[in-house]
Amino acid sequence: MEFIRLPKVENVKLLDRVSPRRSRVGTLYLTATHTIFVENEAGVRNETWVLHSLVCSLEKQAATSSGYPLLIHCKNFQVLHFAIPREQECQDVHLSLQRLQPVKPSYEELYCFSYKPNVDDEERQNEWDFMNLKADYSRMGLPNAHWKLSPANRNYKVSDTYPADLFVPESATPPVIVGSSKFRSRGRFPTLSYYSKENHAAICRSSQPLSGFSARCLEDEQMLEAILRSNPCSDFMYVVDTRPKLNAIANRAAGKGYENEDNYSNIKFQFIGIENIHVMRNSQQKMLEVCELRSPSMSDFLEGLESSGWLKHIKAVLDAGIFITKAVAEEGVSVLVHCSDGWDRTAQVCSVACVLLDPYYRTLQGLMVLIEKDWISFGHKFSHRCNHLVGDPKEVSPVIDQFLECVWQLMEQFPCAFEFNERFLITIHSHIYSCQYGNFIGNNQRERIQLGVHQRTHSLWSYLWTNRTDYINPLYRPDHSQTQGLLRPSTAPYCFKFWRGLYNRFDQGIHPRQSVEDYLRTIQEETQQLEEQLASHKQVNFKLPLIMSEAAPFDKSPTAWTLSHDLRLANTPQDYTGGFITSSPSQPKAPDSSGLILLPQDLNQTSIFSLSNSSDPESGIADLSCRSPLSEDSTRDPDSDEAVYSAA
């Protein structure tokens, strides 16, 4: 490819961002799709693959003794710190990567359009057919006497950012829909997001009304009236503006704003102060800076976390979701949710409420459907927010990250309530940004149809479903009490945790060294085989040879598994000394310049390490990080746990 000035550089160092002494030397390769680092150590084929489309920024730093540093920051929060021996090489690599990425000027160049797994067209079509939103609406009991499927937006004429198929109240006539849409930002009129068939309460969503200081719109008022009437059990409805009140008031000056309670009959209006995309972008940036600190003290970390405000924002989103959940489930009152355009905060709040309300959305399939419904189909601007293309940096914002994190925070509070595990969320997160699949390409349904996403790319959902065994939470049981009904989480501040599994995902040294989840999964797999064995025994009844041969594997307990996978990783200390002790098993190199003692090195340790590394390069705690669909964009990095010893 003409972009790549230098396909291969030898003797490149991959520095550890926390503990520089644990750097590795190897060869850097640039391909059309990936940057690949292959470690030189004999006997170990240790490779790090980074998809170009995941790169969010490149940074060249001033030369150091170890070479010319090049930092690659990725959207999945991986940071690679290379030191390249010669200036010219560093220059060339930098230039090549710049051309290959960070962001593409047009959709056509995105990875999903060139990603060609070995799948024929029919299979690809099946992949896309796997996701069927109509089925979800029928699951809710729609259409019914109160709600109908409206053809109004079939050609994206009423709102070009809305999906073609929308549910509206039975009494909403086309003139009401069109009139209402003209009174709403980007034509995003009130429409159904979720319907509770138990009590007829609904969650509806829209954008802000163009009310300015005094404007009214009869059709919009009729639209809300229709929503209210579609819930026969309730004589009022909530209108929730998810913005801080000040922001909403400021919008009035621009001819936008919020509903005046006097103009709409029987609404209760409520502000819920979730900050805008710019605040969220800066907040995450600050938090990531804290995550990337070199050996931070506890105070550095906690202060940084506080001043980033990140957890405060997560709490605000969850609080809003809880408000809506209570209105729908406990009061039986319908809710209309909006923010400004109704594709960021509105998507967050509606989808969080769905997770709290409906156990279905806590299943593997349910969460995929929910993201498809409230995010993809309703026009969350993935390509802008996730920086898929060259564009306005002010459009970038981690709105979907916050939704995934809310789900994770709920999983921490309700460990048995979710069918999927943390890895599922992380994998989805990774592919929202990777552009490997077509699902998140473009900003709305209309754009995706124009791009021919279904004809030319592959679907993440079907991939995830095919590999669902990797994403199952072993503690989930469909008949468990936590799986029933709505969730009532606590939002006391101490219930919110820092999500190290996502933001420090690649710093394997800081994750638990043994995974309870994997342990339980192994046990469950074994249990399943035992069950089959017992069942077959009952059938065959004393067919000796069969049973004898099948019974044999169960001589070994899960111990064997735990030992081979986990404990090797347990066996490396972090840098507790702050550079005091100079010999380290992986890097028996010259001592630090601080003039400290040299102790006899235990040479055996070095060899033990490389042996155990090579014996099982993909084992252990890496399992909390995502195992990507294809090995090619995964980071196979067996001893990176050792690589992240923070100086004490």
Added chain:
Amino acid sequence: MEFAELIKTPRVDGVVLHRPFLPTVEGTLCLTGHHLILSSRQDNTEELWLLHSNIDSIEKRFVGSLGSIIVKCKDLRVIQLDIPGMEECLNIASSIEALSTLDSVSLMYPFFYRPMFEVIEDGWNSFLPEDAFKDLESMTDEWRLSEVNKDFSVCPSYPPLVAVPKDIDDETLRKVATFRHGGRFPVLSYYHKKNGMVMMRAGQPLTGTNGRRCKEDEKLINATLRPGKRGYIIDTRTINVAQQAKARGGGIESEANYPQWRRIHKAIERSNVLQESLIKLVEACNDQSHNMDRWLSKLEASNWQTHVKEILTTACLAAQCIDREGASVLVHGTEGTDTTLQVTSLAQIILDPSCRTIRGFQGLVEREWLQAGHPFQQRCAQSAYSNSKPRQEAPVFLLFLDCVWQILRQFPCSFEFSESYLVLLFEHAYASQFVCRLFLRQLHKTVSLWSWVNRHQEIERLTNPLFEANSLVIWPSVAPQSLLLWEGVFLRWNRSSKCLDEAYEEMVHIIEYNKELQNKVNSLRRQLAQLETEDPLLQTP
């Protein structure tokens, strides 16, 4: 009986008890010499039995003639008792206050407690130094058990028997004791079987400002080094604090006099600083404002997690010196009874798999805390709610338990015991019917906590279902992202643990169901094997 005069009103009817996450109970309140009891006198209703010694502080509130006493316990629980009648309420309050602050050790509950359970194993004899030494003897002959302290005259805070290098006679030990704070001459804390390296602990050397020297001390600790090898002295204080200690007669081992040793200073806080940290942390956890910034800033300002990180890091360092550097280590701070014990005991958790078993952990606590003379009586006299100004109080042991919990979280399959065990030890360190904290010489009259724990029912409750013996050294992460707030202690009474408990039960269920099936399959196989031998025709051709 002495207690009677303290109890002005022994019984009040119509008292209402409010507890977090539990329904209120109305019943009769009784005060006895050691307990506050509330009973609804109905079947199936749980009674409240609260040890007076568990009460940290009380507050009184009056609305009309209804008085309320808010009882704040050392295990961090807060309960409220609504008592009808002003006088009754005041009487009860003053009695509780008096009974919960008894000074005399012999009036304390453990001396009155008669076990309702059968003592199968006398915990007092379970962890004798003689037995520990037998294990050591099987590994090395370089150490001996000295009786130099048999009447506690050389070092009042040491046990009668201590392990010292074989070549050092008792006379030398007596001399060394005069050179170490509190007479705490260097003794063996841990022997690392893998490479024969050792960890010792001591009080600080009493060098004073004029650099006093003790040849015997040098001889003693050098006797633990292999020829040509060097060792590490881990001083848990910063270099500044250690230097300042010289003015009060303390000090550090100088490089000139201890050329074979490399001194490392760490910064583990002690005494009042820790107590204040605990008070601030608990206050943060009880803050009702629901404000994220406030919570994070209070959590940070409490510095609790900083202490956890520092202690754990120092313990890891000690373990690293021994296991990775192949060097012996001497650990001390000032007295050698607080930070020193945190470091030596945690290092053993990291290095020695046997310390991660239920019994092994008891042995560790017995050796490194009780016999090693941690002043539980003073350190645990008050907890986070006390209004009195802390003097000697410090959550040194609680911090140790917190660090163990952190390692347990990172290696959830490597410990035979579960979190409940650590919580239990925390509770009993502060208020107990058992003695695990009183001074050794008075023990014969009381019952050991270990006797209670080592019963079948209790062991079962405290066992970690995930345990798979792990013979390796376990190196925890000390990054801030890896260290969590110990919810099981600090948020225990602030949030419902229902969902987490259910998850735990689910986990146990998965494991037990698997075991059940394994047993079925195995018994089936045995049956078949038997049939095979009985009936040759059935054998595989």
